[in-house]
Amino acid sequence: MTNDPIPNIKAKALWMRRRSFQMVYEAQLGHPGGDFSATDILATLYFGVLNFDPAQPNWPERDRFIMSKGHASGSLYTVLSAAGYFPEDWLSTYMGNKSRLNGHPNRNYLPGVETNTGPLGHGMPVAVGIAIAGQITGATYRTFVLTGDGELQEGSNWEAASVAGHRKLNHLTLIVDRNRLQQGAGTEETNTLDPLDDRFRAFGFEVFMVDGHDHAALLAVLSAPPGEKPRAVIANTTKGKGVSFMEHQAKWHHGVPNAAQFAQAMEELV
């Protein structure tokens, strides 16, 4: 294939991991574990799936991406910068005083941010509203929303999932970053989510399970044309993916690296 997007997605994902971890290191703030579990999903969306124009962030026909797990802002900000929404040097202001790069994304600060998130369980209802707007106007844009898995303990997601299934919002795709860890512990020991696929099927979704770090697999499922139902893509991921001492460690939900840890991560992320 002459225009295989995978090498570019892979390169962008690597850059995003390195750059977002640098942001966290310099700010000594952030959620790097969640950044790394979501990175490959975001790189695949922005460099293989979404139809957008960074020069016209409010283009009515754009595909929408809603980052419901707004705390993983390092991954969102790096992908938006890589996609051309704003200059890379803005990334160096992450969480600084009066920075446009707030700890959680604000659509009025940054082009490319579709809605303000941070408190969990907010992205899905907004994404459903965007999809309904498309449904009633006959627009062809698609809406993608990424939630964490622990986030699905918030009931508002299920209110919205029910509406999506009821209205057969087939231009809506929910992606679950299924790293099986929430802030304090595992999801299953905290408040069981499995069988997550059956739950979404019961709510009227077409469900796909995918390796959330396999760019080709993500690209195939996320770029498939809309079917008859809303789609739930359960992306099995690793919190802290890519850095040996961070993987599968809940403490890296909002852990920040010291100099030695940062140096080691930069050696591993190549």
Added chain:
Amino acid sequence: MAHAVETAGLYDCRDAWVKTMMALAEVDDRIVTVVNDSIGSSKLGAFQARFPDRTINVGIAEQCMVGVGAGLANGGRIPFVSAASCFLTGRALEQVKADVAYADFNVKLIGQSSGIAYAELGPTHHSIEDFAWLRPLTNLTVICPADAWETAEAVTWAAAHEGPVYIRLSRMPVPLLDIPNRVFRPGKAETVREGQDVAILACGTTVHLAAAAADLLKAVGIAARVLNFSTINPLDEAAIDAAAETGAIVTVEEAGIRGGLGGAVAEYTASNRPVPVERVGFPGFLPTGSLEYLFKEHGLTAEGIAAAARRSMMRAAR
């Protein structure tokens, strides 16, 4: 039926709301409604019949309802999210804060059956905290119309205004204010009665009661100014400055006295122009009772408001 209400000289503001919405939606296809199984209580049956695709009923799911409103705004629609104000503002407060106000989406929130419209149903169904909850959301315009005319004006203005708005409606029939040549000015208090001895600042269903109180006071030689303070946020500070010149202020609202119109006026005057402020409204959770009983019990009558005006004037004289 509507005719019975009209012959009594009283109007249910919801009729003005839906009539205005029908007219606006006819000429602007971006206008949609979002409801939580609240079509009947919002009187949106005719709207749904005329615009079925633009009536989005998410079921009994208020957090989702408000988030869907924000999403519809993202998708270029002008959503009017209409639900009982106790659930719209209480159950979905974080969505109102984060998805509507903080995100600054062009969403119109319509609080139906506000205050103690559901009197006997009790404090779970009263919406007397909503001003206190929403007033700190600085970019959210908060309007509590005094009558059917102002309801129609406020809804029309909100549809044209780019930004989040909360309009608080009642189901209690109220008379039209007898003010000639009215012009709706959001953010500006409207003079209902002129007077220099005391100023009564009221909103919503209580404005006509405040006017009646002024008439009682006039009979005993007290000239009370009555202001329709329909916009709670942003506050008309110039009108409060002028009211303070009378030396005594009374606030009146079908809401809690903590944090509502009274709270706002007390905050402003304490910081800028100390003056006695008597707040007429509800102190907290209310006992079981009819709307008439609870209004009377808390001084929300012409006599009660006139008595509060005298108290404020007495404090000023000390």
